[in-house]
Amino acid sequence: MEISGAEILARCLAEENVEFVFGYPGGAVLEIYDAIFKQNKFKHVLVRHEQAAVHAADAYSRSSEKIGVALVTSGPGATNAITGIATAFMDSIPMVVISGQVGTPMIGSDAFQEVDMVGCSRPVVKHNFLVKDVKDLAATVKKAFYIATTGRPGPVVIDIPKDVTQAKAVFEYPKSVSIRSYNPPVKGHPGQIKKAAQLLSEAKRPFIYVGGGAVLGNAAAEVTELVRLLNVPCTNTLMGLGAFPGSDPQFVGMLGMHGTYEANMAMQYADTIIAIGARFDDRVISNPTQFLSQAKKIVQIDIDPSSIAKRVKVDVPIVGDVKDVLKDLIAILKDSNTRPNEKALAAWWDQINDWRKPNSLWYPQDDEIIQPQFVMQKLFEVTGGNAIITSDVGQHQMFTAQYYAFNRPRQWINSGGLGTMGFGLPAAMGAQLANPYADVACITGDGSIQMNIQELSTCKQYHTPVKIINLNNGYLGMVRQWQEFFYGTRYSESYVDALPDFVKLAEAYGHVGMQISKPADVEPALREAFALKERLVFMDFLTNPKANVFPMIQNGKGLNQMDLPPHMRDMQLIPFENNRDYGNLC
Amino acid sequence: MRHILSVLIENEAGALSRVTGLFSARGYNIDSLTVQTTEDPTMSRMTIVTHGSEDVIEQITKQLNKLIEVVKVIDLNEADHIERELMLIKVRATGKDRDEMKRMADIFRGRIIDVTEKSYTIELTGPGEKLDAFIKALDQAVILETVRTGASGIGRGERILKL
Numbered sequence: 071m072e073i074s075g076a077e078i079l080a081r082c083l084a085e086e087n088v089e090f091v092f093g094y095p096g097g098a099v100l101e102i103y104d105a106i107f108k109q110n111k112f113k114h115v116l117v118r119h120e121q122a123a124v125h126a127a128d129a130y131s132r133s134s135e136k137i138g139v140a141l142v143t144s145g146p147g148a149t150n151a152i153t154g155i156a157t158a159f160m161d162s163i164p165m166v167v168i169s170g171q172v173g174t175p176m177i178g179s180d181a182f183q184e185v186d187m188v189g190c191s192r193p194v195v196k197h198n199f200l201v202k203d204v205k206d207l208a209a210t211v212k213k214a215f216y217i218a219t220t221g222r223p224g225p226v227v228i229d230i231p232k233d234v235t236q237a238k239a240v241f242e243y244p245k246s247v248s249i250r251s252y253n254p255p256v257k258g259h260p261g262q263i264k265k266a267a268q269l270l271s272e273a274k275r276p277f278i279y280v281g282g283g284a285v286l287g288n289a290a291a292e293v294t295e296l297v298r299l300l301n302v303p304c305t306n307t308l309m310g311l312g313a314f315p316g317s318d319p320q321f322v323g324m325l326g327m328h329g330t331y332e333a334n335m336a337m338q339y340a341d342t343i344i345a346i347g348a349r350f351d352d353r354v355i356s357n358p359t360q361f362l363s364q365a366k367k368i369v370q371i372d373i374d375p376s377s378i379a380k381r382v383k384v385d386v387p388i389v390g391d392v393k394d395v396l397k398d399l400i401a402i403l404k405d406s407n408t409r410p411n412e413k414a415l416a417a418w419w420d421q422i423n424d425w426r427k428p429n430s431l432w433y434p435q436d437d438e439i440i441q442p443q444f445v446m447q448k449l450f451e452v453t454g455g456n457a458i459i460t461s462d463v464g465q466h467q468m469f470t471a472q473y474y475a476f477n478r479p480r481q482w483i484n485s486g487g488l489g490t491m492g493f494g495l496p497a498a499m500g501a502q503l504a505n506p507y508a509d510v511a512c513i514t515g516d517g518s519i520q521m522n523i524q525e526l527s528t529c530k531q532y533h534t535p536v537k538i539i540n541l542n543n544g545y546l547g548m549v550r551q552w553q554e555f556f557y558g559t560r561y562s563e564s565y566v567d568a569l570p571d572f573v574k575l576a577e578a579y580g581h582v583g584m585q586i587s588k589p590a591d592v593e594p595a596l597r598e599a600f601a602l603k604e605r606l607v608f609m610d611f612l613t614n615p616k617a618n619v620f621p622m623i624q625n626g627k628g629l630n631q632m633d634l635p636p637h638m639r640d641m642q643l644i645p646f647e648n649n650r651d652y653g654n655l656c
Numbered sequence: 657m658r659h660i661l662s663v664l665i666e667n668e669a670g671a672l673s674r675v676t677g678l679f680s681a682r683g684y685n686i687d688s689l690t691v692q693t694t695e696d697p698t699m700s701r702m703t704i705v706t707h708g709s710e711d712v713i714e715q716i717t718k719q720l721n722k723l724i725e726v727v728k729v730i731d732l733n734e735a736d737h738i739e740r741e742l743m744l745i746k747v748r749a750t751g752k753d754r755d756e757m758k759r760m761a762d763i764f765r766g767r768i769i770d771v772t773e774k775s776y777t778i779e780l781t782g783p784g785e786k787l788d789a790f791i792k793a794l795d796q797a798v799i800l801e802t803v804r805t806g807a808s809g810i811g812r813g814e815r816i817l818k819l
């Protein structure tokens with residue numbers, strides 16, 4: 071029996087076990103919406119802006135091991151989705167975005183609500199398709215899900231013209247996909263893995279550097295096993311937080327631009343680094359020349375060969391699925407009893423513990439004004455470290471990364487690569503729908519929240535009881551910090567000064583609003599909010615407008631050239647002590 | 657350094673723009689690009705001439721390989737290869753220049769493929785340097801129009817790029 075393209079699409083999504091489609095209807099997708107109306111296999115979530123649909127689908131993916139799906143109409147619907155798609159692309163998030171297109175006879179005629187979506191999205195997708203014939207539709211959807219989820223994951227766009235959704239064909243969903251030009255690697259090269267084990271046995275100051283690839287590759291258990299087996303220090307990147315438990319004594323904190331003193335110093339002075347699903351991003355190592363000035367051996371494990379040796383030279387590249395590679399590496403290490411030099415390792419830990427002592431994350435909290443760091447610490451305590459946390463982009467994002475210890479993967483959801491303001495709230499919705507029984511908190515700022523604040527309405531409609539934590543400092547905080555550091559404190563357009571009454575605003579959308587201005591009220595307010603299991607609570611924390619994120623590494627400087635927090639400012643950097651018993655630098 | 661990349665790619669709408677888009681988005685150069693379907697009509701082969709450091713070429717190759725439609729990429733520079741480029745050049749040919757032009761075309765093993773009272777159009781094939789040399793050898797004033805395809809390349813001997 072022949073059914074319409076729209077019905078075929080709905081059947082395909084059901085075949086893929088899609089649970090939610092995040093979207094917004096419009097002329098070009100009305101046929102699809104009609105097909106959605108007539109089925110009950112998956113639910114549709116009506117957002118208030120297409121960007122939010124994509125962010126929600128993205129966070130649905132990030133917070134589960136499932137795949138997010140978004141549906142938007144042609145033209146403006148499609149272009150509104152681009153920021154969300156680019157966000158997912160930068161962070162390698164598996165996702166399928168379906169966009170409507172004008173009818174095939176009209177394509178190229180500048181028709182109403184026409185935009186070349188395949189062209190617009192090309193630079194920010196893993197792959198995209200324009201379906202010109204209804205007979206190709208089912209196979210294309212199958213391919214899209216396959217491409218999005220395999221290899222280095224990423225967003226895939228399917229652009230479907232309106233007449234294709236109306237045309238009819240027999241529904242037949244392919245059982246498997248084979249694309250001759252696409253064969254993502256899985257197993258790492260055994261010889262290279264052996265070499266990595268060998269390097270570890272020669273290491274005097276080994277360091278394990280774990281990125282988002284370990285989270286996406288579901289390799290947290292293997293990462294943890296490796297770090298504990300070797301008894302070496304471990305850092306997570308912003309995207310990797312949770313891949314190794316943040317509360318573990320072997321964890322030295324996040325590294326990079328706003329990383330801890332100990333993590334950055336250890337990265338700089340390590341003699342052997344194992345990079346796991348991490349790509350030596352500019353926000354992580356800052357200046358590659360400075361970074362490599364301490365001769366070091368680098369092992370890099372990544373599924374994407376183009377991420378290997380892109381910014382730094384790598385001694386042992388291992389292309390493969392991170393989970394598989396780590397399993398193989400651990401097996402070899404256990405078998406051969408290969409371990410880093412124990413005596414040197416003990417000295418290395420002494421050095422790291424010296425770097426830890428000044429506590430670069432210390433901040434002064436008095437009784438008068440709330441420090442943003444304090445809110446994060448209390449949030450950690452109140453939620454028992456168990457909440458799924460989404461964040462927007464700015465100072466609050468860094469404070470969260472620094473002060474909320476993430477102990478499991480997929481618990482920390484932020485726009486790391488693209489740095490998209492407006493991500494937090496729709497992401498919290500998506501994460502809450504994927505994890506209906508979890509506490510989900512959105513950490514945001516007065517600037518970020520206003521970029522997609524209309525989603526408070528979606529949260530009302532779908533009863534997503536997220537807890538919004540607005541670190542309100544009346545500034546675009548990160549912009550203000552940079553203007554202080556690099557632009558002579560000329561606060562050009564970083565002062566908001568026209569903020570809405572967030573409490574009333576939350577109430578206007580039918581939610582609970584709270585404003586907290588005293589440090590003593592922080593914890594009680596959080597407890598009260600998280601006790602309201604069924605309600606969205608918007609907590610407007612009036613925080614120190616002058617608080618800055620420390621440590622900080624300025625562009626171009628080395629990891630050992632941090633701007634330290636005020637309490638450490640007069641302190642000399644604790645030097646790397648070459649005379650400890652490491653033996654010679656390799 | 658100049659490199660010549662051969663790319664086997666699915667013969668699909670939009671595949672070419674993915675390749676060129678990759679170069680422009682990542683700030684790489686395309687010096688020339690030729691493309692046609694192969695003996696297998698589902699596949700096209702591109703020859704891309706580009707330049708850059710070894711690191712840049714490595715990145716270009718890796719990024720090309722990442723494109724879903726790209727079946728295979730080789731750097732022809734890595735071993736012996738042959739390159740050819742086609743040029744059509746229209747020159748003014750009147751009076752005593754007419755014989756001179758004919759002689760020049762013969763010396764470069766070109767063929768005159770169109771003749772009018774005032775002009776010859778010459779077809780010339782060879783490595784890019786040969787075409788450059790021909791242009792240089794002519795009195796610049798007689799050149800009316802040139803069109804060049806850019807290089808196509810193939811490995812020498814047993815070196816074959818095939819699925």
